[in-house]
Amino acid sequence: MSKIFEVPLYPYQRSPDQDARAPVRHKVVVVGAGPVGLALAVDLAMQDVPVVVVDENDKVSWGSRAICFAKRPLEILDRLGCGDPMVDKGVVWNLGKVFFDKRQVFDFNLLTEQGHKRPAFINLQQYYLEQYLVDRVRELQAEGKPIELRGGSKVLDVSQDESGAELTIDTPDGPYRISAEWVVACDGAASPIRTLLGLEFTGRVFEDNFLIADVVMEADFPTERWFWFDPPFNRGQSALLHKQPDNVWRIDFQLGWDIDREKELKPENIDRRLKAMLGDEISYQLEWSSIYTFQCRRMERFREGRVLFAGDSAHQVSPFGARGANSGLQDADNLAWKLRLIMDGKSPLTLLDSYDAERVHGADENILNSSRSTDFITPKSEISRIFRDAVLDLSERYEATRPMVNSGRLSVPCTYDGSPLNGPDCAAMPERTRPGSPMVDAPVPGGWLLDRLGSAFHLLTIDAEAPDTVSVDGVACQRLALSTSDDHDGYLRQRYLGNAAAGVYLVRPDQHVAARWDHYDAAAVKAALGKAMGR
Amino acid sequence: MNSLNTKANIKSPDEFYAELLAVHEGLSKAESDALNARLILLLANHIGDRQVLSEALQAARRKD
Incomplete structure (x- = not known):
């Protein structure tokens, strides 16, 4: 049986770099061809920043792994x-039962809000995302x-100075060296890069195991x-059932x-567990199983000189809330344009x-939420369990305690409140679109607001x-003019x-x-653009 | 006459729940029980309304 994750997608090929006398210098080297590394590389390449991705494997990852995309x-x-194939293939869902x-x-x-191009969530196996990327x-x-x-390129060593980093890469033909202005460890x-640099990765270990x-x-x-909390088929523990495409169910x-x-x-x-849960008569094929434990932790900072960290290498959360891959993609989103401005000489290294600052803030928010979910799902003391069970008991009859039931607080985007890049706010405007917030999509003539924005600075009027x-x-900010008469x-x-x-x-x-402002003021807009460029 | 509010009424419920558990951290079961008793008495005094308190007591007692 040949599944998508058994086909080599980027088999090892000898690179001219391996025959060079001195290490060939690249602009950006991304280590890791998972969702975060690939998304970052695609983003950079679309902005004409040369990028090389190295990965010790040559296939999409094994098993479904991340399945919920927000x-x-x-x-x-x-x-x-890559949005269309994701949403075309993915399973859209809105309802949950506890x-x-x-x-x-x-x-x-x-309660998906109307007026957005994309749904609140889809379920899709991680390997599809990797394939599409x-x-x-x-x-x-x-x-x-x-x-x-x-592919087939494993980083053995990393060193750096003020102008760049050098990597030793092992291949089936033996090791070679390359250098780069920037290395991003995804x-x-x-993370072998984090380990090679001797950087700390500290946080809380949760003493629990989950069978997927x-x-x-x-x-x-x-x-x-x-x-399920404490169901008869898994006494004292929890269980989850969620649908993926191709009739695959995550349990x-x-x-x-x-x-x-x-x-x-x-x-x-x-088999015994599945039958206890779903009934003796079920017939199924086991596609993938794994036992995982988890930690909630992050690096102290996501930049170490010329090496940057994005995704799980920088921060790790419990799986409740779908905050792993979702936050990693937001890291890549945050980083690509900043690297481009710096390499174009438009912005300072700072x-x-x-x-x-922004992604540590995001990681802390995710760690806080996923730690709380974990504490609810796995009460760590007798009294915690008593409260947890009381909340669940009351929830059947009373709405009062339902907001406290926590089987995962699903990923929402981070607002960069207090970011050094934020400029003036306008008090009369809605809180959800304050400086630091991700733009909220809306229908506009001929399509959707976010599709009109692309990967450059814009002035929306x-x-x-x-x-x-x-x-x-030399950094241009194009105007996108909209009118409430079309709204x-x-x-x-x-x-x-x-x-x-x-x-x-x-x-x-x-x-x-x-x-944001309630009118155009040339000097104010220029000052804010400069600030957003890190000047 | 007031009656017991069983609609969701606490802002930032996750934060409240985390604080509720944190206040018990490091206590023995007996100490936690005593803390809960003190907490109930304080909250009951704050509510004051006899009708509401009776309804709350009955709601908490009810079990399927």
Whole structure:
């Protein structure tokens, strides 16, 4: 059986770099061809920054791994040209049910807000995302964009000075060296680069094990997220059932701390668990199973000289809340344009301090939320369990405690409050689009707001006059002029104007708001653009 | 006459829940039980309304 994750997508090929006398110098080397590394490389290449991705493997990752993708990462993937295949293939879902013991205590609806191109969530196996990103790399290569993907290339050593970093890379033909102005380590939670540089990765270890089983079955369960606390089929523990495309179902069993891993992974034991959960008559094929433990931790800072860290290499969270891959994609989104401005000589190196500040803030938010979910799912003391069970008990009858039921707080994008790049705010405007926030999508004539923004600075005007272009030292900011007279459903007004009569928004290349006003003021916009460029 | 509010009424419920657990951290079961008793008495005094308190007591007692 040949599955998508058994086909080599970027097999090792000898590079001319291996025959060079001295290490060949590159602009950016990305280590790791997972979702984060590939997204970053695609972003850079689309902005004409030459990039080489190295990975010790040559295939998409084994097993489904990350399966829940939230709206903001889908919008980022839209910008990168991969949004459509994700959403076409993915399973859209909104409903969830929570069970306690033998009964359903309540259900919830994510109540997807209207007026967005993308849904709140889709479920899709990580290997599909990787496949689509590799397809996108090939497309960019065909267009002549400067992007290279080297499989079978394992980093053995890294060293750096003020102007760049040097990597030793092992291959089937033996090791060679390359250098780069910037190295971005997207090499996962066990990051070899982080280890080679001797950097700390500290946080909380959760003493628990979870068995994941991805099973293929024809089942008529609805497309909903079902979560059980203390069910009869897994006493004292929790369980999760969630649908993926291709009739693949993700089933998670909490196992507790003292377990025999080998025994738990035996097909007959997984079979016993599945039948206890879903009934003796089910017929299924086990596609993938794994036992995982997790930690909530991050690096102290995400930049170490010329080496940057993004995704799991920089921060790790528990899986409850889908905050791993989703936050890694937001790291890449935050970093690409900053690297480009620096390499173009438009911004000082200190612009990268804002990558650290903004994404550390994001990581802390994710760690806080996922730690709280974990504490609810796995009470760490007798009294915690008593409160947890009381919350669940009351939730069946009373709404009062339902907001405290925590089976995962699903990933929402981070607002960079207090970022050094933020400029002026306008008090009459809505809180959700304040400086630091990701732009909120809205229907606009001919399509969607976010699709009109791309990867450059923009000046969005709503019922306001402004020049077509504003520039600061050769960095151009194009105007996107919109009018409330086209805003038939009122989304623009609701999301961008609030009580203001008109709006002028300075939007960063990663589609976060940098500053906003209720009228155009040339000096103020130029000052804010300079600030958003890290000057 | 007031009646017990069983609608969700706490802002930032996750933060509240985390604080509720944190205040118990490091206590023995007996100490936690005593803390809970003190907490109930303080909250009950704050509510004051006899009708509301009776309804809360019955709601907490009710178990399927």
